């Protein structure tokens with residue numbers, strides 16, 4: 001059996017500390033609403049980092065077929081994530097927000113999905129197989145959620161809905177790089193960790209956190225709770241995306257996988 005490391009607390013997130021604007025937004029220096037979101041999602045967030053998929057990805061023992069399942073689902077996910085940003089662009093006339101949305105779309109097609117394509121080519125999976133993958137129930141639930149928010153919600157809803165994607169990945173990427181620093185050189189998943197651990201990826205979250213923080217000023221508690229719900233749901237979807245890939249499960253119940 002693959003060795004599973006004990007729960008390691010590599011996260012600097014300090015829930016009680018005051019935000020110091022002079023330091024800028026960092027994983028250990030979050031403004032109030034971001035801290036509220038992070039605290040509300042904490043149990044799922046930590047379970048996510050400690051789940052088998054991430055443990056084994058970190059120590060290099062994750063089975064290739066589980067990683068390939070994940071990448072195929074993720075490749076499709078990325079296309080929908082780009083569409084969410086395209087829709088967000090239609091909800092604003094603020095050039096800075098519009099530019100961010102364009103940059104994310106560009107980064108998906110030029111940076112992120114090229115890492116996916118490289119891994120898949122190494123696994124002998126063709127582009128046409130990648131484009132015709134059967135979407136899992138868990139992946140569909142996630143993309144349906146964010147797409148419905150993008151179609152029906154306002155800009156703030158969308159920023160909060162896409163924040164878990166950016167923030168969870170930057171956080172886990174940085175933590176994995178730190179925790180498994182000694183063995184990363186020979187880890188087959190190193191390219192993946194290297195991509196998400198970068199400052200550039202974290203800056204995407206910083207941008208979102210800053211704008212969300214600004215936009216929630218003066219909003220009532222009911223609206224803040226709605227946003228918290230969107231965020232926590234996203235973090236849960238991130239968790240299930242990995243755990244269902246680990247189980248290579250397409251349907252809500254594994255025994256339904258073969259029924260179609």
Ligand SMILES: Cc1ncc(C[n+]2csc(CCO)c2C)c(N)n1
Pocket residue numbers: 074077078081104107108112164165166167169170201204238241
């Ligand atoms: C299920 C899933 N959730 C989040 C990401 C990470 N991610 C997707 S797009 C983007 C920002 C711009 O490239 C980031 C960080 C992923 N790959 N798959």
